[in-house]
Amino acid sequence: MFFKIAIRNLLRNKRRTLIILSSIIIGVSATLIYDSINAGMITQMLVNQINTYYSHIQIHKKGFNDNRLVTSYIPDYKKIEDVIKNQSYIKHYSKRVIAFGMLSSANSSAGISMIGIEPDKEKKVSDIHRMVVEGRYPSGKSNEILISKRMADKLEVTLGDKVVAMAADTNGKVNSELFRIVGIYRSHTGEFDKVFVYVPIENARNILGIGDNVTEISLITENADSTFSFKKQLNSALNNSGYDISKSEILTYQESLAMIMYLIDIWKQTSIIIYLIIALAVLFGVINTMLMSVFERVNEIGVLMSIGMKNSGIFKMIVLEAFMLGLVGTVAGFIIGILIFLPLSHNGINLGMYSESMSSFGLNNIIYPELNLMVIINSLFIMPLATALGAFYPARKAIKLQPTDAMRYV
């Protein structure tokens, strides 16, 4: 019965209902789109970082990330490699040697992070081979180098030119080696392009004088979401094999990309705050509308009270009215939001005009909005609750009326 009355009351003044409904619809659909764009951006940032360099799990010498010394190569890496080969959840792995130094051409020079890679294995672990825009990916022959477009512009070099890389070895002696540019890449991250160059692992080892050691092992697991449990499994497998795990450090991408994980947290919190702000705006709209409708119906409410309707009944009637408004508005807003979202998520949003700042955040030019559970829950539940909450005050006003006065109210 209350349900019926609520609907009839809403339909009595259609214009008013539509106005408040549209504010809810716009609120819900706008937050949905905003949230999905944000979610898409953050996923892209994370995926880009994982694909260009960080992979799922990385192994270093303990403390490597705090102090990146030449001597910080993984102790006894061969034992780790043996263990890795026997783990079914690890799909691919690649060994890397990292050197910090300088790259110079006849014209100019630049500071570099030189990554010594095994080209075949690296292909399976990172996407850098897909980012080559000129020339080709290193074939594994010695003295080939892959540099970024940005680096090539800075050094004023092109494919086939020679560059000299310099780095200090384990004794502090500066070694240099000649490289030929075989490829030029462009990643999504400007900061990455600024310093990273790729050379065959043997050349990097030679320059650093670290024998056949490696600085980093990168792993791709079968499931990016279970990296923490894989890390535990790997840890215990290493322990069982007799490897002293305290000398090395296993980091999942969530740990090595702490900055982006913070960003995700911040995004979650700000999206809740934005929801609350929109809910608050809608809430006051609802209070206003419902107060109007209560004052219009003072007579009726007086009659209802006189014929014996309980206060709780009147309260319920008014709150239900508002809740219906919120529910219908949310559902309609959600549907409209999804209708806008679908083509966007398919074609992406082209932000090419901001490409410079996008690349400094590690983003592509095209953003693909993304829906996740949190976005859906937020948009579906907050609005109906807010509208129902907004009806509390008008409903209280209604039950405070004296039936005798109310009936005589003009």
Place this chain on the structure above:
Amino acid sequence: MNKIIFVLIVLVLLYSNSFSQKAVDIIQKAEGAIKGESSYGKFTMNIVTPEYQRSMTMQSWWVGNEKSLIVIIAPNKDKGNKTLKIKNELWSYLKNTETTMKLPASMMLQSWNGSDLTNDDLVRESNLAIDYNSIIQKEEEIGGEKCWKIDMTPNPQAAVVWGHIYYWVRQKDYLPGLIQYYSEKGELVRSMKFSDFKNMGGRFIPTKWVIESNKKTGHYTEFIYNEVKFDVQIPDKIFSFRELEK
């Protein structure tokens, strides 16, 4: 017939070998003439750019190419700043902050004291005989003096950024006249000119060296010798950290 061809080939090889050997010898002679076994010098460095001009006076001690110490004596702002080179490592001492810093690899290609020289230029001693294949290309006149123009091509594996170096050596006195550094694309990147040939410190040497960066027009650095002594006894303790921080 075969024998004759063989003999001819051997002769050609011998000849070209001796020829290239000669080019290396000429360059080494030229380098030796301006450097000596050991030397003490006082020189002025003028840094000229289109926007400003700056002048510095320095004292330097060299033992071969192994060790050197360069001390700035003017202007007052930079007075007491020192650069110590031992083999291929550099230390820099800043008087103002009283700090000694070993220059890391990443700073080696930065400008030395704002000049057109890089830190690496002070340290880098590519081995002429090993890193380059030198031949006498032709004879040319530089500044009215007959010179050999020597074409130095880096060996494919040598860690050298240049595509070519042309080295002009005066035939009369085996002194360097001009050095030009080309990139692989054939652009002139840098040149070094020697002039004001004079008797100084008992030797006939070029007393003005101009290093010009051809990428930036109007930028060049002049070194003018005020005083130089060759083959002097330099106590080893000069090249120590204690001396550096004194």
